Amino acid sequence: MPPLLLFAVFVMALVSDRLEVAARQRLGQGLDGVRARVSGLQRQAAAAVAAIVSEKLSSAAVSEEEAGKAAADLGERHGLPLLEIIDGAGRVLSSRHWPAGVGLPEGDREVTGSSGLRWETVAEDYGAAERLAVIATRPGTWAGTPVVVRGGFLLDGTMLGELSDLMGAEVALRDTARGRWVARADSPLAKAAPFDPSKGDGTTDISGTVYRWAAAPLGPSLWEVIAVPHTLLAEVTGGVRRLTLVVAGLALLAALTTALVLSGRIAGPVRALAARARGVGAGDLEHTAVEASDEVGELARAFASMTHELRTSRERLVQAERVAAWREMARRLAHELKNPIFPIQLSIETLRRALDQEGAQDAQRFQALFRESSDTILDELRSLRSIVEEFSQFARMPPPRLAPTDLGDLVERVLALYRARAAAVRIETGLAPGLPAVPADRDLLGRALGNLVANELEAMPDGGTLSVKTRAVEEGVALEVSDTGPGLTEEQPTRLFTPYYTTKKGGTGLGLAIVQGIVSDHGGRIQVESAPGAGTTFTLVLPVSIMAEATT
Template sequence: MRLQTRLTLAMLALAWLPLGLSVWVLTLRTEAAFQRSFEERRGAIGAAVREGLAQAGRDLDVALQRVAQDSVLREVLLEPLGRDRFYGVQERERAAMVEAGRLMTSAAIDTLRLVDRREGGRVLAMGHRRGLAEAEPEALALLGERASEPVIRRERVEDEASGAARDVWTLQVARAADDRVALIGGRRLDAGLLAEILAGAAGAGTGGVEVAVVGSDGHPIAATFAGEAPSAGWDVGVRPLAGAGGEGAQAELRVYVSRAGVDAVVAGVWAAAAALAGVGALLALLMGLWISRRISRPLEVLAAAADRVAGGERQVEVPDPGGRDEVASLSRAFNRMTHDLADSEERLRQSERVAAWQEIARRIAHEIKNPLFPIQMSIETLQKVWKRRHPDFEEIFEESTTTILEEVARMSRIVTEFRDFARLPAPSPERVDVGELLRQVAGLHRDVDEAVTVRVEPGAAVAASVDADQVRQAMTNLVKNAVEAHQGAGPAPGAEVVLSARVHDGELQLRCDDNGPGIPPEVRERLFTPYFTTKSQGTGLGLAIVHRIVSEHRGRVRVRGLPGGGTRFELALPLDGAAGSADTVLRGPDGGGT
């Protein structure tokens, strides 16, 4: 990953992580605050609804008090019952039923039941249903210590229009009309009553609030909503409501509070966070670009310059960004390093040139001195024979002059090789048929030694851009070296030198294979060193010239032993004929390094 990318990601992390952490903490605190608010609202609304139900009970108690004071009720029911002249008198029982309906209507209540406390809760009359019901002893429990508190009871009520009876849930209160008759009045517990109570509890904040009274079996008794109870996005609180006489929970009050407000606030917080994250990302991007221009761009320039220096350039200088920071110091240090490196290499080249000329002078002196001695001896012999007027002078003259001519030819060959090595021109690449070039090289050596076969492997028809003369000279030197290796090892059946060419991995590969004695590893490492030779008549420049030619073509020379004996020289040259420096790869018979 590039430094610029890492810097930009770091800036984004610095911008987003604190923001994300802050939003997360703010969200938790907001939800906690709203949760406390919900609990307070649920508690307040629950208390308000319970108070509303209690107030409805008190209103029922007041209505029953008025019913108990009604004169007609006393005349029709209470006084006859007190004189034991009520039961069995059908006219009075029917009159009591009619009077119960009138009293229920006048008191604006939904149910009214008159029961005989002495007869185990025997029903005397009902205003909400025709006929008489069985005695309900449990109804007398409504007259206990908490008689003023309403309870929830199921009651069967007849519809005035259709006469059909159905069970409804009511809020009931009991009051004694006298020491014998009890009045049990009720009001329907439905959505209307709850809505009325909820409207009266506006001070508790009833917006986004629904309430329901649910029976002990889990079925709703009354609710301010229709259909299913609110679930997703609502918080619910539960409070028990008393049953008959306050014995246990006959029902429970459920208060639903909407979370739409807090969800909207949290969504707003996250929306604001997203906007801030976008702004932070933009600022981080700009900051990353600025830092990259100040830090990574100079470093990229330095890296590119270092690659150029590694590629061989020396006159490389990077712009000074100015300032006194580390990047500026590094740029200036790099420029000093390249200058020092160029100076050092120039001094090294000068030293190498001096050493090379010294070595050349030494080698030339050595190579020329060797033939000079036979020449000197031949001339001195001629002088002595001439002075003595030796009778075999002509024969000795012929022998001595032949020796002198051979050594002069040897000196001429030495001078020519030194000249070729010292004055090798730059390559002039042109499109050539490499196969034809190899056949020409093989033809030059076909009759050199009848014991050694020089041939070109089929399939060498390859075209490439190279300097034909230099490549021909390099391959000629390799073939000459291989033939001389066979000759030095002595006659052997099947001795041959095989030339081949192919294109592989975008480069031209020329091979010279022989099945001779091979080259020892310790010798292989010095093969291309100028003036190094293992031959008594060699100058040590043949393979050095090969390496020089390949170097000028920006290629590589590979040397490896072949299985079963022999040596392979491989010249790898660029197909485009580019010039440069060569690498030398030395390998063993298995292809590994030697």
Template sequence: MRLRTRLALAFALLALVPLAVVVPLTLTRLRDTLSRELDARMTAATASAQESLERSAANSRRAVEELVESPAMEDLVRDARTAPLRVIQANTAEGLMKSRGLTVLALFDRNGTVLSSGHLPARRGDPDPALFAVTKEKSPRPVPVRVDVRGDAGLRQVPALVTARPVDYGDVRLWAVGGVVLDDGLAQHLARLTQSDVTLLSGGTQVAHAGSAAPPTVEQELPLGNVASVRLTFSRAAAREAEEGVMRAFLLLAGLGLGFAALLGLLVSRWMTRPVEALTSGARRVAEGALDVQVTARATGEVGELVRTFNHMTSELKNTTERLMATERIAAWQEVARRLAHEIKNPLTPIRMSLETLMAAHEARHPSFPTLFKESAGVVLEEVERLRRIVDEFSRFARLPKPQLAPVDLSELTQSVLSLYAAPPEGIQLVPALQTGVVARADRDQLTQVLVNLVKNAEEAMTGKGGSLRVRVKGTDADAIVEVEDEGPGIPLEHRARIFEPYFTTKDGGTGLGLAIAARILQEHGGRLEVGGEPGQGARFSVVLPRAS
């Protein structure tokens, strides 16, 4: 994106900043205000609904208490001392229920048999355990229960608030259990009272509903014991419409401001960016090789100083570039020399150890000296040839040789490397575990160089301490792996991020190139070198290469 375009956009964004700050604050305050108003309305409506339910319960309780204290009930229980079912008629409770404004009323004897039922006359002479259980309640308040009523669809259960009171005459006791059904009439009354959508639920099933609430909505629930609940649903549509109105106004203002600011920004940026564009063109020509470019654009202030500095820079650039190129060539050859010395030094130790082993065997006149000599001489000659090739490649290209990939049996190659360490230092035990048939495509010489480096480092880590040096070859479906694990001091966690960096070393006299070169070799093979192990308990280096099919 060009600077001119960026400046125009910057002006546009600056124009939007006041609106972007004011409008969210306004929306937040409006939302908070509307939310508080809705919460207050919900609280008041919920309190009104609760009060209405309590008032209905109190009226039904008072009606039942007046009924049991009435002369009619006293006469009824007196006449029913001998045969209640013969004296109390099926429609007796219905008349008493309607006279007191109740919608549920049942008369029971002390055993729980229905003598008369106003809301379900057919139950006369049968027990009604659910309704009679109210007589065992100790609370003077009405109890929410489910009662059976008959409607157009047949017999169904609906919630009701009922009160149980005894009627005694001598040793005769009858029970009057009455109250009000929570039905559509109550739901409509609560909907008008609270201006909300009202749903009566019983056992998770809707039994009555009234009112409506436009989405989005928020709900408030009033439990009625474990039997039923009243769900009040309030609409947030008014608050949402107010928020959307403010947002539409903001978008309109933002569009107008953005258009004006973009026009102003284009005009100003065109004047401001001319010197910058001249500098950009000059820098592009410098990048193409014209090191003596001079910018002639007129400018003042900081941009003018930048133009003068650019012209001075280009006048000095050619000489500075030539000096830097000379310095880089010297540094490159120094790095080549350090890497060459390091790579030559590593194989000298196993070669010397092989020769010392031969000399010791010769002096001891060991009977297997010819075989040992043949094996060691072959290994030494192979290492000498590898060193010759490395020196030749370094001298010609000043870099690591390009890998010559071919199938390599890692078990056989590792065994060949370990033969250089047939007589490890005192206290160090070599423990190989080599899985056969693990083949990778690799440069045999370079991979040998990596393994020799890792085994040598592991041996040096345990010098003076001793322990087991474990070398494992294993394979997975995708990878061929060689692990070299020692029981030395391990690699501190804070050093692991830098351990493969060139020239980073924690060993006295170390060059810091061994692991860096090993990691580079494996990278060019399409593999990787991983470090593991617990600090203080040894280190584990894993050579991971793609497995050959």
């Protein structure tokens, strides 16, 4: 993503986060304001009730008419719209807000777990209704009788409407136990679908308008709720987003213009340097200068110096590898030639000593010794010839002459040469039909397959099963040669294709190296799978089409 767009996204996210934080702070401050208002009313009610109780109430009996007026007079004098005097039996002796309840048992209920908040029965029109109120309670005496004085203020829609106008937000109270809202008459919260205020904050859809709300407890079942339309935040965020995108677009346009101007000056040298780098990657280490005088030119000169050092290092490495290879080849060949030469030397020396000691007196004994020694010499000469032939094959492997070749026919031709030598071995084939022809040199590939078959047969001197299969794979065609011999150790497969490494007594260690060279010249690969006691499987994977240079 371009840096300017990243910057635009960052700015939009930052502004959105700031607006979100501001909205939460506004809602939190509103909740604090409601709580402060309720606390203030509680203190005011407590002070007024304490003042009423401290007055010297009439100690003499009062008439029923005087009792009915007492709460109204005291409430008006002390500024309490709600005031009741209740006797010890719970009967209402006097009530300012519900005169009709005088003489009746008190029916008001305290909000569960909310000290000082009660649902009060108040006179309304021609009847009565329950209204939430802040109430202070204090014991006292009236006309010599113990009483309880309760006074306070309504937490009704009028008071909450005033708070809503003052804060510029919708303020309401929610009694979750009763499922009731306390709000001004036209408050949208009264129309909201039920939501759980215990979550603390959230959004709700009211008549198509999304409101962001926050809530705090005034008691276990009573919550203060404040809400603001979410559209305002969305409009501000959208405006900032549009402005940011416009600024980012202009900056991007300016950057593109500048880039086009500058690219014309540096693109040519950079393209030339890139082409030079591709050439080096392909193996061309010849130096070619890139003309430039700025930072690109400095980079080009450093690259040219590096290329020169690479070419020099490669030449030294090739020379060192060539010398090391010939030294290793000479050491291995000398070792292999020394083994048969020593028995030849011993046989000749034995014949000479026998001739010097016996002379012509015991011709029969000399003839037997001569035959034994000559057999040894012939065996070792054959070993020498085998070593020289395999070394010649390994050192002068001709390039393959590729032609479309049917692997099934090739397998049958090679196996026909070895069936006579495999009397104790059962030979099985699993040649998949319909395989495509592979580009191969029949003679070289036949020699590689013959070496593998010979190795597998030698691994089963006491008999077993030799299996040769072909199958299609993703890379081309696979040829598998398996035996049921003793298998290989975990270490042996990793060294099996190393020249002069052998697991057989008298082996030269060149057979599998020759096989790997032939397969590699055909653009394929060879792998081996084996485990002790589980036999060995060689898999040749040959492509159905290889690079043109493989045919040259």
